[in-house]
Amino acid sequence: MASGDDDKSYWNATAEPTRFPQLKGDMEVDVAIIGGGIVGITTARLLKEMGKTVAVIEARRVGREVTGKSTAKMTSQHSIIYQTLERKFGEDRARLYGEAQERAIREMQRLATHYEVSADIEAMPAFCYTRDEKHVAEIEKEVEVTQRLGLPASLVRGDIGLPYDVLAAIRFDAQAQFHPTRYVAGLAETLPGDGSHVFENSRAVDWEPTRVVTDTGTVSAAIVVMATHLPLGQVGGYYAMAYPKAEPVIVAPIGRAPPGMYINAEQPSHSIRTHRGPDGKIYAIAAGQSFKPGHTDEERQNFADLERWLASFDAGPIAYRWVNEDYTSMDSAPFIGWSSSTRDGYLVATGFDAWGISNGTAAAMILADLATGKDGHPWLDVFDSTRIKPVAGGGEFVKENASVAAHLVAGYLSSKPKDYDALEPGQAAIMKIDGDNVAAFKDETGTVHAVSAVCSHMGCLVGWNETDRTWDCPCHGSRFELSGRVIHGPATRPLGSKITG
Ligand SMILES: Cc1cc2nc3c(=O)[nH]c(=O)nc-3n(C[C@H](O)[C@H](O)[C@H](O)COP(=O)(O)OP(=O)(O)OC[C@H]3O[C@@H](n4cnc5c(N)ncnc54)[C@H](O)[C@@H]3O)c2cc1C
Incomplete structure (x- = not known):
């Protein structure tokens, strides 16, 4: 019996299937990239632009895993994050985080235009709002911090296009939404040729810093990028510095389509954006409160809560439902760069905290530079994957690892x-x-x-x-x-x- 069917995702079900070959035999390229999600395919595309030969080695189908199961907002508005980053990392590094997201959004638009990838990119404002008095000051503070950091933020109240009024909201202009599976597949289609390859149904089962092994072949390369969402096995110890969160996602046609992308600051979390489906109807893609993967009771409760909330948008019957996962780093910033400070390991990117569309594209921009020998990327001041101990992540770290011990x-x-x-x-x-x-x-x-x-x-x-x-x-x-x-x-x-x- 099939399970974990990729077509449970609305995005995967509304994208053309990809048909890249399986890796067979041994080959050599400049850079081997394990994983064909947004990080792997974007890194490959940028490296090919820089004149490198690449091979993407994807275990299943490109773009259909975490990326193809997201809500696919392209935004630097990551709920309440900048005041947290400023507190933990300081103002300059919080500014770099925002700059990386904004540049990544423009880079996605450039890539889609340049390679004529049809990915339904639509300009949209992004909002983070509250209906709870306790979170109003937090929103006001986020507006103050983000304006100071130079982000396109403003404070709004009352009617922001939702079926209900809000007490306060931060609005980011010049943001966008897109079709993630079509975007990744479209970029992947531009890769094969001139010594570069994309392989599907090719799971890496063994790896070294200059070699990737699948059950049917090997790729040798000067550099290996692990774009597998979390680095494989125990590489870099990221499994102990970033913890997984699962989220319910539902898709339904709606009568009251809001004119933006939204998420609330309080719990339970509710996120929404829209997309015009192949049948011409407007569908809402909504994500709810996170839970620990495999915790069935919480999964049920969080789906039920999300369905109740979506009903206020005049929602029709639910057409798709699935669970997606992302990793949260212990200090709130992703880990991007070399897996070891001696640079004899792998290039990695993880810990996107459910904001890995812009973070994942920014990661690809950094990884492509590092793979071509350009050291000292300015954004590494905030993302450096070799920061030994996550800054100020201590309490969360202890709690999560205690929970892991209990599950063992x-x-x-x-x-x-x-x-x-x-x-x-x-x-x-x-x-x-x-x-x-x-x-x-x-x-x-x-x-x-x-x-x-x-x-x-x-x-x-x-x-x-x-x-x-x-x-x-x-x-x-x-x-x-x-x-x-x-x-x-x-x-x-x-x-x-x-x-x-
Ligand atoms: C519910 C939800 C909603 C989200 N919505 C948004 C959003 O609106 N905006 C936003 O910015 N972010 C969002 N995110 C986060 C974002 O989707 C992810 O951070 C991002 O897609 C991760 O991309 P990736 O390339 O690292 O991972 P993936 O897309 O999972 O790609 C990794 C690939 O590696 C492959 N792989 C794994 N192991 C192997 C192996 N051994 N050999 C070969 N291949 C392998 C996998 O099959 C997969 O295709 C959301 C996350 C969740 C959970």
Whole structure:
């Protein structure tokens, strides 16, 4: 039975499929890039412009993972972030963060125009608002900080185009929204030729700083970029410095289309933007409150909350629903650059905190410069991936790692049945069978799909993602199909097999 189906995402379902070949045999290029999301494909495109040969090695299909499951806002308005960055990193580095996002948005527009990529890029203001008195001062402060940093911000109140009035909002002008799967696939189409390649269905299962190995071939290169969302395995220790958050996403036709992109400052979080679908209807793409991957009860609650909220936009029946994940770094800034301060490792980019469209493009701009020997990129002052200890991230770091320790021992029991017979059709559970932790799901025909519940990355117990029918690791964010096959790293090996019946 299929699970983790990429077409659950509205963006993936409304994009043409890509058909790049699988890597077969051995080859050599200047730069090997593992991962064909926005970071990998943009890095490849920029490197090719700089005269380098590249090979993108993508485990599944380009653009269809985290990027193709996002809400795809192109904005430097990242909810409440600049006052946090200013507090933790100082004014100059907070300014660099904003500059990187604004430049990245312009770079995406340049790439789409130059390569004639049809990605439905539309100019749109971005708002972060509150309806809660407790957050008004925070919004006002964010306006004050962002104006001082030179960002296109203003303070607005009352009617901002939503079905309800707000107490305060920050408005960023000259922002945009786009179709993420078409954008990444369109850029990828421009890569093959003149010694450069894109490979799909080619999962990296082993790696060295100058070589990438899949089950069907190898790519040797002077430099390897790990654009796999989180670096694979234990590279750079980022799995312990950035933690995964899952979010519910729903898509429905709406009668009251708001004229912007919106997110609120308080919890539960509600984010919305619109897109005209192939049938001419206006669809809302809405994301809700985050939860720990594999925590089924929170997943249910957060989807229900999001649906209730979306109803106020005169929403029709829900057409798509899926869960997407991103990593939050312990000090709020992404990690971009070399995985080791001695520069003998990999180029990496991670920890985008659900703002990796602009951050991911900025990352590609930095990585392309580093890969061509240009050192000292100014934006590294804020993003440097080798900063030893995340600045001021201590409390969060301890809390998250304690939670990982708990999942190594106990896991999250999403439901109670103790053996296969006790499972209802459509039900999943973690159970002990012959002393082993087993992740079992009984489908509607009564067939049980059972695999080891122990994540192949670092041994946490996986939990059930009811919407996508996948097993998701709460500790480091790996995701697996019902068969145990990897969907999303840092794991690269499947869950162990278990007898099914
Ligand atoms: C609900 C949600 C909404 C979001 N909305 C926004 C938004 O509106 N604006 C914004 O700026 N950001 C948004 N984000 C964040 C943004 O989508 C991500 O940060 C960004 O897309 C990450 O891009 P990436 O290239 O790092 O990862 P991906 O797009 O996941 O690309 C990584 C690729 O690497 C491949 N890969 C992994 N392991 C291997 C391997 N072993 N071998 C080969 N290939 C491998 C994967 O298959 C994948 O295709 C959102 C995130 C979430 C969770």
